[in-house]
Amino acid sequence: MIKPRARSTKPGAALLAWYDAHRRELPWRARAGEAPDPYRVWLSEIMLQQTTVATVKERYAAFLARWPAIEDLARASLDDVLAQWAGLGYYARARNLHACARAVVDSAGGFPREEAALRLLPGVGPYTAAAIAAIAFDQPCVAVDGNVERVIARLHAIETPPRKVASLVREKAAALMSPARPGDSVQALMELGALVCAPRTPDCPACPLSSFCAARRLGAQNDYPAREAKGPKPRRRGAIFILRRGDEALLLRRPPRGLFGGMNAFPSTPLTQDIAVAEFSGFAPCAARWRALEEPVTHIFTHFALEATVFVAQTRAKAAPSDCRWAARANLGKEGLPTLMRKAAARAGLIDA
Numbered sequence: 001m002i003k004p005r006a007r008s009t010k011p012g013a014a015l016l017a018w019y020d021a022h023r024r025e026l027p028w029r030a031r032a033g034e035a036p037d038p039y040r041v042w043l044s045e046i047m048l049q050q051t052t053v054a055t056v057k058e059r060y061a062a063f064l065a066r067w068p069a070i071e072d073l074a075r076a077s078l079d080d081v082l083a084q085w086a087g088l089g090y091y092a093r094a095r096n097l098h099a100c101a102r103a104v105v106d107s108a109g110g111f112p113r114e115e116a117a118l119r120l121l122p123g124v125g126p127y128t129a130a131a132i133a134a135i136a137f138d139q140p141c142v143a144v145d146g147n148v149e150r151v152i153a154r155l156h157a158i159e160t161p162p163r164k165v166a167s168l169v170r171e172k173a174a175a176l177m178s179p180a181r182p183g184d185s186v187q188a189l190m191e192l193g194a195l196v197c198a199p200r201t202p203d204c205p206a207c208p209l210s211s212f213c214a215a216r217r218l219g220a221q222n223d224y225p226a227r228e229a230k231g232p233k234p235r236r237r238g239a240i241f242i243l244r245r246g247d248e249a250l251l252l253r254r255p256p257r258g259l260f261g262g263m264n265a266f267p268s269t270p271l272t273q274d275i276a277v278a279e280f281s282g283f284a285p286c287a288a289r290w291r292a293l294e295e296p297v298t299h300i301f302t303h304f305a306l307e308a309t310v311f312v313a314q315t316r317a318k319a320a321p322s323d324c325r326w327a328a329r330a331n332l333g334k335e336g337l338p339t340l341m342r343k344a345a346a347r348a349g350l351i352d353a
Contacts, residue, residue: 011155011212012176012185018208019188022195026053027060029187036183038111038136039070045128046097050090050302053194059088073098074105082263083336090302091260091338096123113137134186142174143186147193153225154197157214161228233300238269238308239280240297240344243288245315248326249350250285251335259301264335266344267324271306280309285321288313297343310344 023029028044030036043063047056063084067073073081078098085094099122104111111132112118118129131143144152149162152172162169177185196203202221204210215224243250249266256262259272267285269275275283284290290311299306320326327335332351346353 011209012178014208014212015176015188015192016178016181016184019184019191023187023191024195027057027064036136038132040064041136042100042111042124042128042132043097045131046093046100046123047088049093049128051088055088070101071105073101078262079336083334086263086336086342087339089339091263093123095256095262100124111136113139115139115141131186135183138181138183140177140179140182141186142170142177143190144170144173145190145193147191147197148173148189150199150225151189151193151197151209154202154215154221155209155213157218157220157224159226161226163228234274234304236272236274236304236306237277238271238273238275238306239283240269240308240310240341241267241284241290242310242312242344242348242350243267243285243315244312244329244350245317245326247329249329249332249345250320250324251327252285252324260338260340263338264327265338265341267321268308271308271340272304277309280311284311285324286315286317288315293347295347297340297347299340299343306340308340308344310347312348 020032025031026044028040044056044060047060047063063073066084067076076098078095081098082091082094085091085097088094103121112121113133115129115133118124118132119126121129124132127143127145130141131145133139134141134143144166149169152158152169153162156172158165158168158172173189176189192207192209196207200222204213204216204221207213210216213221215221241250251264252267254260254263254265267283269280269283281290290313293310293312296307296309299308329350332345337345342351345351
């Protein structure tokens with residue numbers, strides 16, 4: 001447990017004092033007194049969207065080793081970026097990452113400093129723009145992520161789900177910002193939510209804001225933030241077709257937009273639609289003796305859950321079906337296959353599970 005420190009009479013000052021004492025050393029975070037690198041800040045913020053810090057730390061290091069500067073990333077091929085991104089999910093982020101790197105380099109002025117200008121870049125939304133402006137350039141911006149929403153909702157015992165009162169949450173978060181250290185204030189709020197004001201087990205004795213916290217006074221920390229009612233994810237069915245020719249497998253390049261946009265994959269049914277089992281065969285890439293594996297693969301996407309039957313077949317055909325190509329089994333790990341497709345390959349015995 002983190003030891004509590006002496007409390008300041010002002011919550012913003014107490015928060016910064018706690019951050020100075022307890023901030024984590026993260027590969028993208030500038031050390032105290034060191035100027036932040038906008039490229040590293042931007043790269044980390046894109047990677048951290050819907051991904052854990054533990055996962056990003058390892059993958060971030062690999063990205064930096066391969067592309068240490070934004071100019072290097074801008075010169076890279078999209079195929080290489082997508083392959084390096086495999087396993088991080090939300091592949092539109094990788095396409096936008098590449099497009100943004102090129103846009104920044106083409107502008108010849110580097111990353112813009114202002115939040116409004118940052119929002120014009122590919123893949124940079126309101127939160128990311130505010131985070132980059134504050135952390136990289138010390139602009140007086142308020143970046144509100146899930147950690148910040150939770151801290152503010154508890155601090156003020158806000159009865160409404162945070163996203164329904166986003167302007168109120170921003171207003172309350174802004175009141176904690178230090179005009180002299182806005183970047184550190186933003187990171188301090190995020191850090192507090194990550195390390196102390198946890199979703200299920202908040203460590204209130206260690207919190208620098210505990211004496212100001214309305215939820216703690218009520219003894220109702222775990223009742224906040226208020227939760228939005230969510231129905232079950234819709235379940236969809238589909239099929240993935242793995243055609244082998246000796247030690248090769250058939251791959252195609254998915255359309256540039258949509259699920260797994262621009263990535264290499266096995267032929268499949270339209271995975272965002274629920275396809276009846278009787279219709280699976282109509283989506284096979286060619287006529288063959290297709291055999292369905294007994295156990296389907298499952299994958300949970302943001303908005304739906306998918307159960308995909310894996311079909312396998314062998315062929316001696318020399319030419320690949322239209323818009324497809326043959327890939328060596330030994331190289332499948334370098335093709336940047338999406339996680340769902342890697343699950344299918346493992347189920348078919350092409351790669352290790």
